[in-house]
Amino acid sequence: MIELKNVQKSYDGGATLAVANTSLTIERGEFLGLIGASGCGKTTTLKMINRLEEPSSGEILVNDRNVVDQNPEQLRRNIGYVFQGIGLFPHRTVAENVAAVPRLLQWSAGDIRARCEECMEMVGLPFDEYGDRSPSQLSGGQQQRIGVARALAARPEVVLMDEPFGALDPITRSELQEEFKSIQQNMALTVVMVTHDMTEALLLADRIAVMREGVVLQIGTPKELLNNPSHDYVRDIVAMPRRRAQRLEELMRNE
């Protein structure tokens, strides 16, 4: 579904590489987690997929079409995008926010309305109750639910997520994680999610790519990463969730 071929990105004409010679393939319906510390190149990699950043060299294919050959605005309208800042339009109602992409795609008013109701239902904020509200009247968790609804409104096959749950409190975060995972599975969405939270990646992703200094160190399923880390860095970052899980298990056994 998404293919990165020898992609490089440099912001200083090649002196340093934000993303170095990266190749990745993401299958249709797959959930890929991109993980690493701040500045490791994971967000840049994500943004190159919908051309918010342009690669310095290499190719990116979405649905077998090179993204460079597509109008960037058209491309983005067909790819859902959710990020930590949420960025709901404060001058529009909640329903108008959800309707943003279908409106850009010039759907009919009836179709837009029906799809808004559907998407808001899906994220648990019914249209009749929340549609006319202003985003500022929603809690942080509700705002990100609307962010997700907006990203899904135009029925994209691909959704890009940049630390979407990072700013939420832990309880709201895990609620939203679980709900989003089930939506993703029901709709067979292809998702690339950037995160620095290894637990989140392990729980949600089908496969995880670990990045450091612009290089993908290892790609694999959560199980492979936990059991066969190919690199000290990977071992280190899976160690914490592993220790926590063991500790929780002990606690439960002792009861």
Next chain:
Amino acid sequence: MSDNLREQLLLLPAYFQGHLLLTLAAISMGVLISVPLGVWAEQSARVKRPLLAVVSIIQTFPSLAILALVVALLGGRIGFLPAFIALTLYSMLPIVRNTVTGLESVSASVIDAAKGIGMSPNQILREVKLPLAMPVIVAGIRTAMVWTVGLATLSTLVGATSFGNYIFTGLQTRNLVAVMVGSLASASLAVGLDGLVASMQWLLEKRSEAADSARLKRIRLSVYGITVIIVSLALYGLIPKPRADFVVAGKPFTEQYIMAGLLAQELEEAGFSVEQRLGMGTAVVYEAIRNGTVDVYVEYTGTVWANFMSRESNPGREGIRSGVVEFLEEQNVTTVGFTGFQNRYALAMRRDRALELGVTSIEDLIPIAAELSAGSDLEFFGRTEWFRLRDLYNMDFADKLTFDVSLMYTAVAERQVDVISAYTTDGRVAAYDLLLLDDPRNALLAYDAMILASGNAAAQPEFMQVLDTLVDSIPDEAMRQANRLVDVDGESITVALEYLRGEMAKN
């Protein structure tokens, strides 16, 4: 008093209309230019700094200077156009600055989201940034509007009609009722327009509310109604009125208001229609008569000699007269004739103070000048006449203060200064019992009042016939008394004009 008020209120519709048209036209043009400039500046750092610097510099220019500069740049054109351009320039800073600030303050995450969902740069600007910046932009427009309404009063000085007509005429003829009416009218217009824009903005924000309450509908209807009325009132001024046969002009002091009234009455009685442009600055009215926007006004030989011919010598009264007439001829301005009175500068002291110091002429001041303080109008100490006086008598005063004319007379009357640069036909000279000092060394120029006509008007024999009756018809004393009626006794220009015509009929 109530007669005076009624007289002033009769002028209100015309002044209101002029002021409104000027303000709305300038603000609309200001918005049309400044908002796009602000958008451009926000997108390009290279544009932003120089643009903000330029509009800020415009703002630091004194508003009068901007008006005068625009008149000069338009080749001496007066009236609506220069005032409109100057006010437009003045309205730009708050609008440009608030547009830039408003756009810059739109949260980055909202813009990221707009980009991320596939809005084009144009859509982001139109649908996200501008709507979110709108409250800040409107605040800038409101600031500009209040400034513009206030500044529009100054446009009277370049011959555009506004509430400034009340204020300048009132200040110069000591008619406080006129000043009050003008100031209150201007202030009310500022408050009213500001409120109107505020309520439009409020309605715009309420637009998205699903159900229109009956109250909201009523408010919306009345705001739209008022807007339509105001705009049509302003536009009404654009309907060309039948052009008057002649335009009579005058400068902003009592004698000039009386003389302009006299010229207008004489022409009207001969059957011509006349438009009056009063309270104009000297340089402005002179340019206007050269290019024919003004047909007739009263000027003084010394002013032409020193200001427009830039002469520093003093060839005496006759020498100046002939030099000036010849010069004006070259400028395509016809000298119809001299009115008979002279309004010169003269150094003047309180009679008791002069007696006490034993002074009757400027020569007597030489040994004591260094201990005296002197007051002048806004110009005198900057004129070549003063420099010549200083050199010819080889003296200077300890203090030199400049005043508004009426305050200058008050200052000498109340002994705050010893000597002032009085006007010889000013009624206050007699009222305050001032002694005009002789000038044996001929430092000060002659200022014969003369009627000037544009080349176009002078070509019409009927026009010249009417004005010929005014030549040599007003002695110094008659003019002084007419001025005194206004400046000292608080009578209206109309009363002074009647008196003057009565005196003229006696001869």
